Amino acid sequence: xxxxxxxxxxxxxxxxxxxxxxxxxxxxxxxxxxxxxxxxxxxxxxxxxxxxxxxxxxxxxxxxxxxxxxxxxxxxxxxxxxxxxxxxxxxxxxxxxxxxxxxxxxxxxxxxxxxxxxxxxxxxxxxxxxxxxxxxxxxxxxxxxxxxxxxxxxxxx
Numbered sequence: 538x539x540x541x542x543x544x545x546x547x548x549x550x551x552x553x554x555x556x557x558x559x560x561x562x563x564x565x566x567x568x569x570x571x572x573x574x575x576x577x578x579x580x581x582x583x584x585x586x587x588x589x590x591x592x593x594x595x596x597x598x599x600x601x602x603x604x605x606x607x608x609x610x611x612x613x614x615x616x617x618x619x620x621x622x623x624x625x626x627x628x629x630x631x632x633x634x635x636x637x638x639x640x641x642x643x644x645x646x647x648x649x650x651x652x653x654x655x656x657x658x659x660x661x662x663x664x665x666x667x668x669x670x671x672x673x674x675x676x677x678x679x680x681x682x683x684x685x686x687x688x689x690x691x692x693x694x
Contacts, residue, residue, distance in 0.1 A: 546631040618670035
């Protein structure tokens with residue numbers, strides 16, 4: 538298997554997910570999210586991180602999970618996706634894991650059409666879905682997000 542390496546593992550409800558470690562900047566505590574008009578449905582809004590305005594993605598909506606309000610105990614995972622910095626709301630960070638060929642299966646080996654995932658990893662205590670952040674947004678969603686985050690849209694000019 539190609540392209541598998543160290544991953545950051547996190548939890549949403551009872552499910553575990555992973556993203557490539559080299560795409561992750563850091564975790565921060567949840568803060569208030571500012572709504573972003575005209576953003577794609579998968580975007581909660583935006584936050585200010587050290588002077589950078591970053592979009593916050595609603596993974597629960599994207600994955601069809603039960604929606605709930607962002608809680609103070611939640612974490613924001615700041616990562617790079619498709620050439621932009623993004624924020625993912627997660628319940629808990631579970632650490633970093635190295636995946637070997639025998640522990641992971643590529644997406645198309647399991648179920649073709651899972652475009653948001655690179656594959657699935659098997660651990661002794663269950664499965665971890667491996668996110669493909671480079672494919673997180675469709676072209677239309679990326680375009681809509683770019684327009685919603687343009688200086689004219691944010692400043693109201």
